[in-house]
Amino acid sequence: MKTMMIGKVAESAGIGVETVRFYERRGLIESPPRNASGYRQYPVSTIHRLRFIRRAKELGFSLREIKELLELQTDPTSTCGDIMKHTEQKLTDINRKIDDLIKIRDALNLLFEACSRDRTLADCPIINAMSDKELQD
Amino acid sequence: MKTMMIGKVAESAGIGVETVRFYERRGLIESPPRNASGYRQYPVSTIHRLRFIRRAKELGFSLREIKELLELQTDPTSTCGDIMKHTEQKLTDINRKIDDLIKIRDALNLLFEACSRDRTLADCPIINAMSDKELQD
DNA sequence: CTTGACCCTGTAGTATAGTACAGGGATTAT
DNA sequence: ATAATCCCTGTACTATACTACAGGGTCAAG
The missing domain is CATH 1.10.1660.10 (Multidrug-efflux Transporter Regulator; Chain: A; Domain 2)
Structure with a gap:
C-alpha cells in the first residue's frame, strides 16, 4: 500500500x-x-x-x-438507531443551512442584477434592490 | 419611532x-x-x-x-462597479457552499435511507452506504 | 426611599482553531 | 560528510468571537 x-x-x-x-x-x-x-x-x-x-x-x-x-x-x-437519530439531526441542520444560503444568494442576485442594468453611479439601486427584510429575515 | x-x-x-x-x-x-x-x-x-x-x-x-x-x-x-465586483465574489463563495452542503446532505440521505430499510443491527450498512469518496470528495 | 433590575465603560478571561518555535533526530543532495 | 530539508515532541503564542466581571449610574415599584 x-x-x-x-x-x-x-x-x-x-x-x-x-x-x-x-x-x-x-x-x-x-x-x-x-x-x-x-x-x-x-x-x-x-x-x-x-x-x-x-x-x-x-x-x-x-x-x-x-x-x-x-x-x-x-x-x-453505533447501532442503526443511534446513527439514524444522529443523521436526522444533521440533515435538519444542513437543510436549514442550505435554505439560509439560498435566501442570501437570492438577495445578492437581486442586487447584482439591479446594478447590471446600466445605471448611472448616482442612483445605484442597492438599497432598494435589497431591503433589510429580504436579506435580513 | x-x-x-x-x-x-x-x-x-x-x-x-x-x-x-x-x-x-x-x-x-x-x-x-x-x-x-x-x-x-x-x-x-x-x-x-x-x-x-x-x-x-x-x-x-x-x-x-x-x-x-x-x-x-x-x-x-460604493459605486455600482465596486458593489458588483464584491457581490460577484460573494455569490461565487455562496454557491460553492450550497453545492458542498448538498453533497454532504445527499451522502447523509443515502446513509439514512440505507438504515431505514429495516436491517439487523449486525449489518447496518453505514460504511457501504457512504463511502469516503462520496462524502469526502 | 431603597431595592432590584436594568444600563454604562473598561478591562480581563475563555473557547476554538490553529500557528510558531525550541531542541533534537533522520534523510537526501552535493 | 556536511548542509539543507524533512520529521519528532512539547510548549507557547495568536486570532477570532465572545463572556464575565468590576465599579458605578438610572429608574420603576413597593
Missing part, C-alpha cells in the same frame, strides 16, 4: 503540517502507523478526509461537529 | 447584551442614539440585522465577511 509522510498529506489537503498533527490530537484523523524513524505513514484516504474537514469547516461546522459527521461513517459500535 | 433598549434587542435577536455591544465596537451595527441617561435606543430594524448576523455566522461567514455583506446594502459611497 502506498503511503506518504505528513508534509505530503498536508500539502495535498491544502493545510499545514501542524494542523494535521492538531487534528490527530483532536481525534479527527486516527494516529497513522509509524516507520522505523517514528515518522507518520499516511494512506491516501487521509487526504480525502482532511479535505472534507477543511470544506466542512468553511460551511460553519465546528471540529466537534465534523468529528460527529465523520463518526457516522466509521464508528462500528 | 418606537425604540428599545439593549436588553430587549439582544433577547429578540437571541444573543447576549455584551455581544450586541461587541458588534457595535466591530462596526457590524452602528452606534444607536442615546437617551438622557446615556442608554442605547435601538430601532426595530436592529433586531433583523442582528438575526442576520447570527445566521450568517452559522453558515461559516466570519464577522469581517458579514460586515462586507451588510455593507453591500448600506454603503452609500
Whole structure:
C-alpha cells in the first residue's frame, strides 16, 4: 500500500503540517502507523478526509461537529438507531443551512442584477434592490 | 419611532447584551442614539440585522465577511462597479457552499435511507452506504 | 426611599482553531 | 560528510468571537 509522510498529506489537503498533527490530537484523523524513524505513514484516504474537514469547516461546522459527521461513517459500535437519530439531526441542520444560503444568494442576485442594468453611479439601486427584510429575515 | 433598549434587542435577536455591544465596537451595527441617561435606543430594524448576523455566522461567514455583506446594502459611497465586483465574489463563495452542503446532505440521505430499510443491527450498512469518496470528495 | 433590575465603560478571561518555535533526530543532495 | 530539508515532541503564542466581571449610574415599584 502506498503511503506518504505528513508534509505530503498536508500539502495535498491544502493545510499545514501542524494542523494535521492538531487534528490527530483532536481525534479527527486516527494516529497513522509509524516507520522505523517514528515518522507518520499516511494512506491516501487521509487526504480525502482532511479535505472534507477543511470544506466542512468553511460551511460553519465546528471540529466537534465534523468529528460527529465523520463518526457516522466509521464508528462500528453505533447501532442503526443511534446513527439514524444522529443523521436526522444533521440533515435538519444542513437543510436549514442550505435554505439560509439560498435566501442570501437570492438577495445578492437581486442586487447584482439591479446594478447590471446600466445605471448611472448616482442612483445605484442597492438599497432598494435589497431591503433589510429580504436579506435580513 | 418606537425604540428599545439593549436588553430587549439582544433577547429578540437571541444573543447576549455584551455581544450586541461587541458588534457595535466591530462596526457590524452602528452606534444607536442615546437617551438622557446615556442608554442605547435601538430601532426595530436592529433586531433583523442582528438575526442576520447570527445566521450568517452559522453558515461559516466570519464577522469581517458579514460586515462586507451588510455593507453591500448600506454603503452609500460604493459605486455600482465596486458593489458588483464584491457581490460577484460573494455569490461565487455562496454557491460553492450550497453545492458542498448538498453533497454532504445527499451522502447523509443515502446513509439514512440505507438504515431505514429495516436491517439487523449486525449489518447496518453505514460504511457501504457512504463511502469516503462520496462524502469526502 | 431603597431595592432590584436594568444600563454604562473598561478591562480581563475563555473557547476554538490553529500557528510558531525550541531542541533534537533522520534523510537526501552535493 | 556536511548542509539543507524533512520529521519528532512539547510548549507557547495568536486570532477570532465572545463572556464575565468590576465599579458605578438610572429608574420603576413597593
